[in-house]
Amino acid sequence: MSPHPLVPLSDDEFRRNLDVLRSSGRLEPSMRFASVTLAEPPKADVLAWREGDPVPRRARSVLWDRADNRTHEVVTDLLAGRVERFEHVPGVTPNFTLDEYHEVAAALREHPRVVQALAGRGVHDLDLVLFDTWTYGAAVMPEQWRDRRLGWVDLWVRETPSANPYAHPVSGLKLVVDMNTCELLEVEDRHDPGSPPEVVGEYEPDLLPAKLPGFALRAPLAPLEVTQPDGPGFTVDEDGLLRWQTWSVRLGFTYREGLVLHQLAWDDGRERREVAYRMSFAEMVVPYRDPGFDHHRRTAYDIGEWGLGYMTTSLELGCDCLGEIRYRDAVLTDSRGEPYRVPQAVCLHEEDDAVLWKHVDEVAGAQVRRSRRMVVSFHATVANYEYLVYWRLYLDGTVECEVRATGVMVTTPLAPGQETPPTGTLVDTRTYAPFHQHFLVARLDLDVDGQRQTVFEVDSELAPTGPGNPHGLAVVTTATPVRSERESGRDVDWQRQRSWKVASTQRRNAHGAPTAYELVTPAAIPHLFAPDAPQFLRAPVIGHDVWVTRHHDDELWPAGEHPTQSAEDHGMTRWIADDEPLEDTDLVLWHVFGIHHITRPEDWPVMPADTVAFQLKPSGFFDRNPALDLPPPGGSSSHCHRPAGGVP
Numbered sequence: 001m002s003p004h005p006l007v008p009l010s011d012d013e014f015r016r017n018l019d020v021l022r023s024s025g026r027l028e029p030s031m032r033f034a035s036v037t038l039a040e041p042p043k044a045d046v047l048a049w050r051e052g053d054p055v056p057r058r059a060r061s062v063l064w065d066r067a068d069n070r071t072h073e074v075v076t077d078l079l080a081g082r083v084e085r086f087e088h089v090p091g092v093t094p095n096f097t098l099d100e101y102h103e104v105a106a107a108l109r110e111h112p113r114v115v116q117a118l119a120g121r122g123v124h125d126l127d128l129v130l131f132d133t134w135t136y137g138a139a140v141m142p143e144q145w146r147d148r149r150l151g152w153v154d155l156w157v158r159e160t161p162s163a164n165p166y167a168h169p170v171s172g173l174k175l176v177v178d179m180n181t182c183e184l185l186e187v188e189d190r191h192d193p194g195s196p197p198e199v200v201g202e203y204e205p206d207l208l209p210a211k212l213p214g215f216a217l218r219a220p221l222a223p224l225e226v227t228q229p230d231g232p233g234f235t236v237d238e239d240g241l242l243r244w245q246t247w248s249v250r251l252g253f254t255y256r257e258g259l260v261l262h263q264l265a266w267d268d269g270r271e272r273r274e275v276a277y278r279m280s281f282a283e284m285v286v287p288y289r290d291p292g293f294d295h296h297r298r299t300a301y302d303i304g305e306w307g308l309g310y311m312t313t314s315l316e317l318g319c320d321c322l323g324e325i326r327y328r329d330a331v332l333t334d335s336r337g338e339p340y341r342v343p344q345a346v347c348l349h350e351e352d353d354a355v356l357w358k359h360v361d362e363v364a365g366a367q368v369r370r371s372r373r374m375v376v377s378f379h380a381t382v383a384n385y386e387y388l389v390y391w392r393l394y395l396d397g398t399v400e401c402e403v404r405a406t407g408v409m410v411t412t413p414l415a416p417g418q419e420t421p422p423t424g425t426l427v428d429t430r431t432y433a434p435f436h437q438h439f440l441v442a443r444l445d446l447d448v449d450g451q452r453q454t455v456f457e458v459d460s461e462l463a464p465t466g467p468g469n470p471h472g473l474a475v476v477t478t479a480t481p482v483r484s485e486r487e488s489g490r491d492v493d494w495q496r497q498r499s500w501k502v503a504s505t506q507r508r509n510a511h512g513a514p515t516a517y518e519l520v521t522p523a524a525i526p527h528l529f530a531p532d533a534p535q536f537l538r539a540p541v542i543g544h545d546v547w548v549t550r551h552h553d554d555e556l557w558p559a560g561e562h563p564t565q566s567a568e569d570h571g572m573t574r575w576i577a578d579d580e581p582l583e584d585t586d587l588v589l590w591h592v593f594g595i596h597h598i599t600r601p602e603d604w605p606v607m608p609a610d611t612v613a614f615q616l617k618p619s620g621f622f623d624r625n626p627a628l629d630l631p632p633p634g635g636s637s638s639h640c641h642r643p644a645g646g647v648p
């Protein structure tokens with residue numbers, strides 16, 4: 001049987017892509033692969049596809065030539081064995097790769113100027129040094145090297161080979177490097193705060209007693225086991241089609257987004273109803289809000305500049321996932337186009353979720369239904385931070401996306417007697433952690449009962465006091481359509497309890513209202529940038545909490561296809577410039593949310609997970625509670641219990 005058109009490329013298909021490019025004569029020895037991924041067919045073609053139809057299999061590669069720094073976008077027809085497109089894209093820098101990261105570190109570790117600079121700081125064992133390469137935004141790049149594939153390098157020192165490197169930054173020392181040649185271009189040595197402060201920067205249990213006399217682990221927690229004697233309540237086939245209860249969804253994975261959810265639908269046994277075509281994270285912008293030398297260039301575009309898929313780590317039962325688990329591997333490529341696997345990259349399991357609905361009646365007794373949720377998750381380690389991503393499906397039709405940020409904060413030592421700057425928090429002896437933000441951009445291509453819909457901004461308001469509302473009690477809602485793209489950047493309004501409803505223009509429920517899903521946005525954060533700030537100009541998408549755009553297959557990346565070393569936006573602001581109409585058409589909803597991290601001592605030396613989420617809730621999608629048909633706990637039709645009091 002042929003694969004579905006959205007199945008990610010396999011190991012063999014990645015190798016086939018490499019073979020086709022080599023045999024074409026276009027792949028020069030000096031070229032590297034920034035990425036290889038499935039060239040997804042147009043949405044219309046996927047929706048029209050039926051089992052037995054031909055399945056196109058194309059790979060899209062981004063190459064750059066280390067000899068001349070030119071970038072090329074390539075499409076390969078894997079079935080025909082030919083290169084369809086090999087196009088030079090001028091003036092862009094593709095994402096950095098893990099291979100480069102390690103190659104640069106190896107070169108710098110042996111460089112005499114680096115050895116000398118570290119020796120001047122009292123660091124002589126370079127095996128204990130972590131070289132942490134970051135990308136640049138154009139505005140903060142040295143003028144003379146703006147035509148290069150340029151990286152800047154932070155340095156950190158472990159106390160012992162197994163110690164936390166991020167406990168001891170080498171403050172005031174930065175290295176500027178050409179990523180193509182591993183050439184050290186400049187050693188920036190601005191400020192030495194003196195002898196490193198004595199900090200409690202370890203989190204490994206074996207290393208803590210030396211830092212915290214008397215430290216001991218707590219008594220073990222009582223065992224908590226999650227078992228499903230009959231196996232899990234979901235199935236997932238080789239192509240990644242997940243079925244659970246009334247839900248079905250196709251699981252995808254890319255180097256850039258990590259986990260992708262395709263063709264989410266609700267099937268109640270009578271009909272299959274579309275909810276979403278494609279959902280993923282499209283960008284993550286992490287600006288550090290400290291203007292000092294150590295941090296002013298520290299803004300990460302973790303999706304566009306590096307790729308969450310490349311940063312994905314393997315998951316372990318009992319540590320990352322608990323219960324009756326099924327895993328899926330991810331297949332990616334290195335910078336030479338060769339495939340490799342991340343085992344157990346995606347975790348699938350069910351979780352109990354307390355009570356879904358309940359009522360206690362004095363005569364009839366109690367009826368209770370427990371909630372359960374299907375969880376699909378992956379974890380990405382991006383240098384010092386971990387991002388733990390959970391997509392959850394619920395029995396009542398709700399979809400939730402939760403992100404947990406943990407890991408180790410970036411810190412900076414202070415000179416003796418130096419005050420903590422107002423842009424950070426003192427978290428240890430002579431050590432502060434700068435304030436920063438994590439902006440996540442979710443791309444939500446919702447198809448609520450089809451591809452024709454309108455987005456309404458829904459506000460709650462107090463009705464005027466007067467006849468018909470003499471006591472000022474009435475609260476009403478107003479639903480305003482988002483009519484065109486130039487008005488599509490919208491913001492949360494807590495006073496109005498604002499939400500956004502994606503309403504079908506093709507179907508109505510039994511009560512005459514359009515079927516719809518509602519975006520609930522409790523984790524939106526303010527950008528707090530001046531409109532002409534260089535980092536804001538690179539990603540003005542973070543300037544609003546919600547965007548609506550007309551669907552186009554090639555509009556995937558809201559800060560541009562290649563945000564590395566960018567100076568201006570090549571994404572959202574360009575897309576909306578033509579002011580396309582947005583009513584009764586195929587739409588994409590974008591939600592910007594995240595963590596406004598005012599750092600705390602409790603976040604050090606390793607950070608308890610900071611959790612943010614959003615929900616997509618059915619709002620008129622069903623005619624009534626869709627979980628009425630759930631059987632009582634234990635499968636019995638009897639009551640859970642009789643009321644023992646408390647019922648009037």
